Amino acid sequence: MAEKTLQAVLNRLYEADVPDKADIEYGLSLQDPAQMGELFAFADEIRRRHVGNGILLRGIIEFSNYCSNTCEYCGLNKTNTNLTRYKLTDKQILNCIEQIANSGIGTVVLQSGEQTDLDAYWLAGIIREIKTRFDIAITLSVGERPFDDYALWKEAGADRYLLKIETTNRQLYQKLHPQMSFDNRLKCSKDLGILGYQNGSGNIIGLPGQTISDIAGDILFFAGERFDMIGIGPFIPHPATALSDCPSGDVEMVLKTIAVTRIITKDAHLPATTAIGSLNGNDHRPAALTAGANVLMPNFTPQPWRQLYEIYPGKRCSTEAPGTCGPCIDIMADTIGRTIDLSRGDSLKKKRKECA
Template sequence: MAFWPIVIVKMREKLENILEKVYLKPEQADIAYLLSLDDSRQQEEIFVFADKVRKKFVGDGILLRGIIEFSNHCRNSCFYCGLNKNNRKLQRYRLTQEEILRSVKFLAEQKIKTVVLQSGEEDGLDSFWLAEVISRIKREFDLAITLCVGERPQDDYKLWKNSGADRYLLKIETTNEKLYTSLHPQMSFANRLKCLKGLCDLGFQVGSGNIIGLKNQTLADIAQDIIFFKSQDLDMIGIGPFIPHSQTELSGHGHGDVGLTLRTLALTRIVCRNAHIPATTALASLNKDYRLQGLRAGANVLMPNFTPMDYKELYEIYPGKKCLTEFADTCVSCMAQKATAINRYIDYSRGDALEKKVEV
């Protein structure tokens, strides 16, 4: 009878030691080992450790980023995404400046201080048109602006930065170049990296992230992603499970494992410490409790959707997206309730990138 508790104590000691090691000196093999631990007790240990790191480096506040998906046009054909150009069943839309500004006004009325302007990667996006949208938002509202419109020439990034954009999200999706190439026809891994560097050089607060559960993705790949996030000194990191869409190449592949997604989130928190990490809508789309679990495993950001109701359903990167029928103000109060339920609170500040601390 006494044998089992000793084994468990030894296992806990080993796990604690590896978590400490990954916190102090992250290495791919150790991270991959921790990612493999799907036993619920061991997984909980990882979440608790990550939650302590979250508390120490970013505190108990949960930041809100209001997202407006202003166009679902896209020139690309990523194998996992419902907006891919080959999806002829999807009705395409592009919001007008006035529609965007109306959504921004509603978002600002909810006291949210960051708007995320997101679209597919579209040839038809006029860089000067978007620059004007940015300038108008800056003139009329006291908001931080995050852009998420994909790979563009450096001159476009510069124009948007000079117009007032503060942040840019460009997910790497996977750092395994071979896997990246197999999922992104006509796209180049090298150009993705070049764009990320160009954004950093311009002084944007830069975010990236990955997808968990891609076909042929290994734990070593995901561990390498986390090392990459650290090496890039990213300010924001988005991690979401793969969810299959019927109009994509990966329609027959199962969705990403939620436990693995949460462990990736937790280990990213442990390694990257004070980056802003959302509990993603994709997590919530698999089960409404998973977003809460994300917040308990290291996340500190939620992203209510302020896309006008008539268009929300059309931004279908993956099916079954959460919170499509609720008005965004309802989502915000729902999020405030979630925060209280786990002894956290909604932080209505801008939530800019934090200074990188050297303390251990």
């Protein structure tokens, strides 16, 4: 029987081609603060070894909060009729991009709710315009689309796509996404890989009904699909949703998930998400950055629209002006002995494949 000391488990998680689910669950189940500290320190060392000391910045623009879906945990879901909806104009979007480029940041993330009537040709035009005017990588995050739309945007110049699986427990997924299909989500994720996007996934920790075994399954999925980026954040209940009375995700479980994911995936880009920076009114991003994360996503959505992109309440920096994150991020990096990396921060997995 495999040895169950923490160090032995951590070594196995790091070295195994296909990690043992029981070892992942062991790491996620740690409760003793000293042992959790050991897990985070191990993950931090793997982060240093495989992605270095730089914290990559991705400037995010939430260009529309319209959504056709009814995800039960999300304040943007279409049944929330109290929310004022917006879509930025082309000029507003390009102004935001200019601000990001002027800050020296090498990646923009264009994010919106999932709108079935989003004009794919309009977005392709925006992508082309950005690529003509700025030397910047583009990540899209606009949800499930037909293969041809993904192909159109890739051909227009998009580099990366973030489509979180949210949970790999099929029954739980179906319960939380009544109008969506787990199989279609998987198909979309595969399509993005086939088209050569730098491919991103991720999950939500603390969803009502989610178990440690489910989270371990998510991590095995991330590792098996070799995602380039993996966003891990807590569930935070929104008052205008069906899950308003459910408790938030546990910060330690989020940190343990980041740590185990880092140890297993090694060189994936893992953000210290805004959600973990907002959980219970506290900024846990420094803790995430010292438990395996290596990316921050400063928000460049202009006011007053930024406050309307309320997937969950209490979102950090939702009342601040764009471009004001710089000093805060510098202090955060300094405090934990890290540096800020403004480069494009492309997939290390793809780079390695190209060099092979």
